[in-house]
């Protein structure tokens with residue numbers, strides 16, 4: 128049987144939209160539910176089905192492409208419908224080892240247009256999101272965050288922290304915010320999907336879902352609030368072009384359209400250190416209080432100051448000549464923290480070029496060897512390439528030792 132999805136009903140009620148669907152064919156094995164509910168913190172009751180269906184549709188499209196499935200749908204927004212082949216091309220170019228087939232069959236293509244020229248900025252609270260915020264603050268964007276992406280739907284406490292952070296940031300910048308509670312990660316089986324695209328070298332969420340899958344949740348808001356620009360912060364930069372695969376890429380995101388609104392994959396021209404530079408410059412100029420939230424290791428949503436990502440950001444802020452404690456990092460003594468990082472410095476060897484070399488370069492620009500924190504002089508002077516070599520050698524020795532152990536056991 129050929130793979131087919133029929134979207135039977137798009138139910139818009141007050142703040143929520145529920146899509147009910149029927150799956151046929153082999154690809155049924157990738158789904159756990161036959162409905163997906165998305166709840167907004169604003170009233171969306173005036174949003175037509177042709178727009179309200181977009182968040183769900185965007186999340187089954189990549190599955191339909193790799194499974195050569197047909198999606199049947201009664202009504203769809205014209206600008207989204209017209210953009211499908213344009214952003215599909217981004218996937219085709221990114222993953223030449225896979226075939227992207229499938230089709231969307233629409234009974235009625237409807238023209239909608241967002242009434243207004245406002246902006247929406249996706250906001251997770253990290254460096255990428257804050258860079259987009261400070262760069263486009265003059266557009267007065269509505270901040271938008273999804274519950275159900277990084278924070279699980281069952282994690283009420285974690286979400287509360289995230290929501291408070293958005294609320295505080297919105298207040299500090301004089302903006303409004305919207306959040307969305309969405310089942311977009313729970314209606315499908317992520318692991319079997321990752322297995323199905325294993326040849327790509329990337330997993331389902333990171334490599335295929337989280338770009339358009341997140342972005343398209345903005346469609347009903349764009350319609351309801353009259354927004355015509357949607358900013359989605361980049362996590363990678365131009366230097367990574369061709370070296371990394373990621374579902375959120377300028378060749379995909381920038382081609383998505385809905386109700387006449389355009390999507391901007393934002394900040395791709397800046398590396399992480401340049402983004403931190405933009406953020407601290409803004410904070411200094413405007414006397415704003417910025418609390419970065421970069422950590423996904425800690426329970427409850429604050430920065431743990433013990434993981435690689437926290438350290439990387441702390442060092443990045445320090446490299447700009449700023450006190451990281453003023454940017455949401457509560458670690459007590461900086462000297463003690465630097466000693467701790469030193470004891471685990473092998474963590475720094477990962478991605479030394481893309482992650483730590485820019486921090487080190489900036490630190491050398493801003494500080495002299497004499498006025499840099501004394502417990503950080505090792506980092507300031509260190510040859511990062513040698514650190515990597517040491518790390519590789521250590522791993523090699525470990526691997527050989529394990530092999531010997533296994534061989535001895537066999538005998």
Ligand SMILES: [Zn+2]
Nearest residue numbers: 422431434437
């Ligand atoms: Zn952390």
